[in-house]
Amino acid sequence: MAKVHLEDIKRKFNNVTAIEDISFEIPDGEFWVLVGPSGCGKSTILRTIAGLESATSGKLFIGDTLVNNVPARQRDVAMVFQNYALYPHMTVAQNIAFGLEMRKVDSKIIQERVANVARSLALEHLLDRKPKQLSGGQQQRVALGRAIAREPQVFLLDEPLSNLDAQLRDDTRAELKQLHQELGITTIYVTHDQVEAMTLADQIVVLNRGRIQQIGAPQSVYARPANQMVATFLGSPPMNILPAIYNDHTFDVSGQSLAIPAEMTQKVHLRQGYSFDLGIRPEHITINTDSELNEQNAAILSVDVKLVEPLGRETLIRAGLPGSTIVLNVQVGGNVHPHPGDRLYLQLDLNQLFVFD
């Protein structure tokens, strides 16, 4: 096990800068997730740590060793990809043992390690099968097993669950977390899936366009996003973003006025006539159907229901304001049952509003 430290890493491909200003230090044994939309540079960072790419500039340390010029196979890291590429002619046991045999590890130790890995990943009954006799989820577990058996200092995972169907993905995700709790190997995990990032990570690194947007524990990044990209990327359904204008302690949202307490507007230093994006998460909106509320309460938006999407546990409502759409969620079993065309009165939790430039 080892810490991993990146210091101002940059990687250019010809004239295109894939990543820059990438600095973080992962303490020994932690599970970090690099998350962001496709093309934001996640894989380039991971491949640079693995030694499959070289940094254009910056320093990379594994443990206390500067490894910029250390070849991949001497870095003592194991990487698992989305396409798990097992050797088709070998059994599960041979696949798991392969990396150890290449390193000329003693055959008794190999046997022990294969048995231990098979136990941790529930592969014991499959050891004599060939990859094509396995389901996708089992194959991916073998790929993980092959990486774990090497007992690397660092474990690198690039979208390892994205080829699995939904149920299997959830199960394997939980297994991975369990496995990390047992083994405590420093792990860096790349995904574009914010649910995987939130559920697995000790710390999340949110990336966009090759740069770090925010680093933090999942809950704190969710609760205190550094910018609009982070705010809308984490959360399902995502944070609502409504164009707004500030004037005289009110936010004008699509022609409707929301009265804002003075202490709040002072906190964010708003100028008169300032145009901005107002952010509010669906869970911070209370839905009313009673029009009287509209007259009593100055912090109400009225909207018209456009679309109702039942999801089982909750129902998503897409409602319209002139020029924008707001997404609401309603827990099943509550007393609000909106239909397209209904008018709703939305009470926003003013302590949970975000102001983005």
Ligand code: ADP
């Ligand atoms: P992600 O993993 O977040 O989808 P990548 O790290 O694969 O993103 O890519 C980041 C950027 O670098 C993208 O714009 C991609 O097109 C570019 N890139 C990655 N690898 C290469 C390469 N070998 N040659 C040229 N451009 C590349």
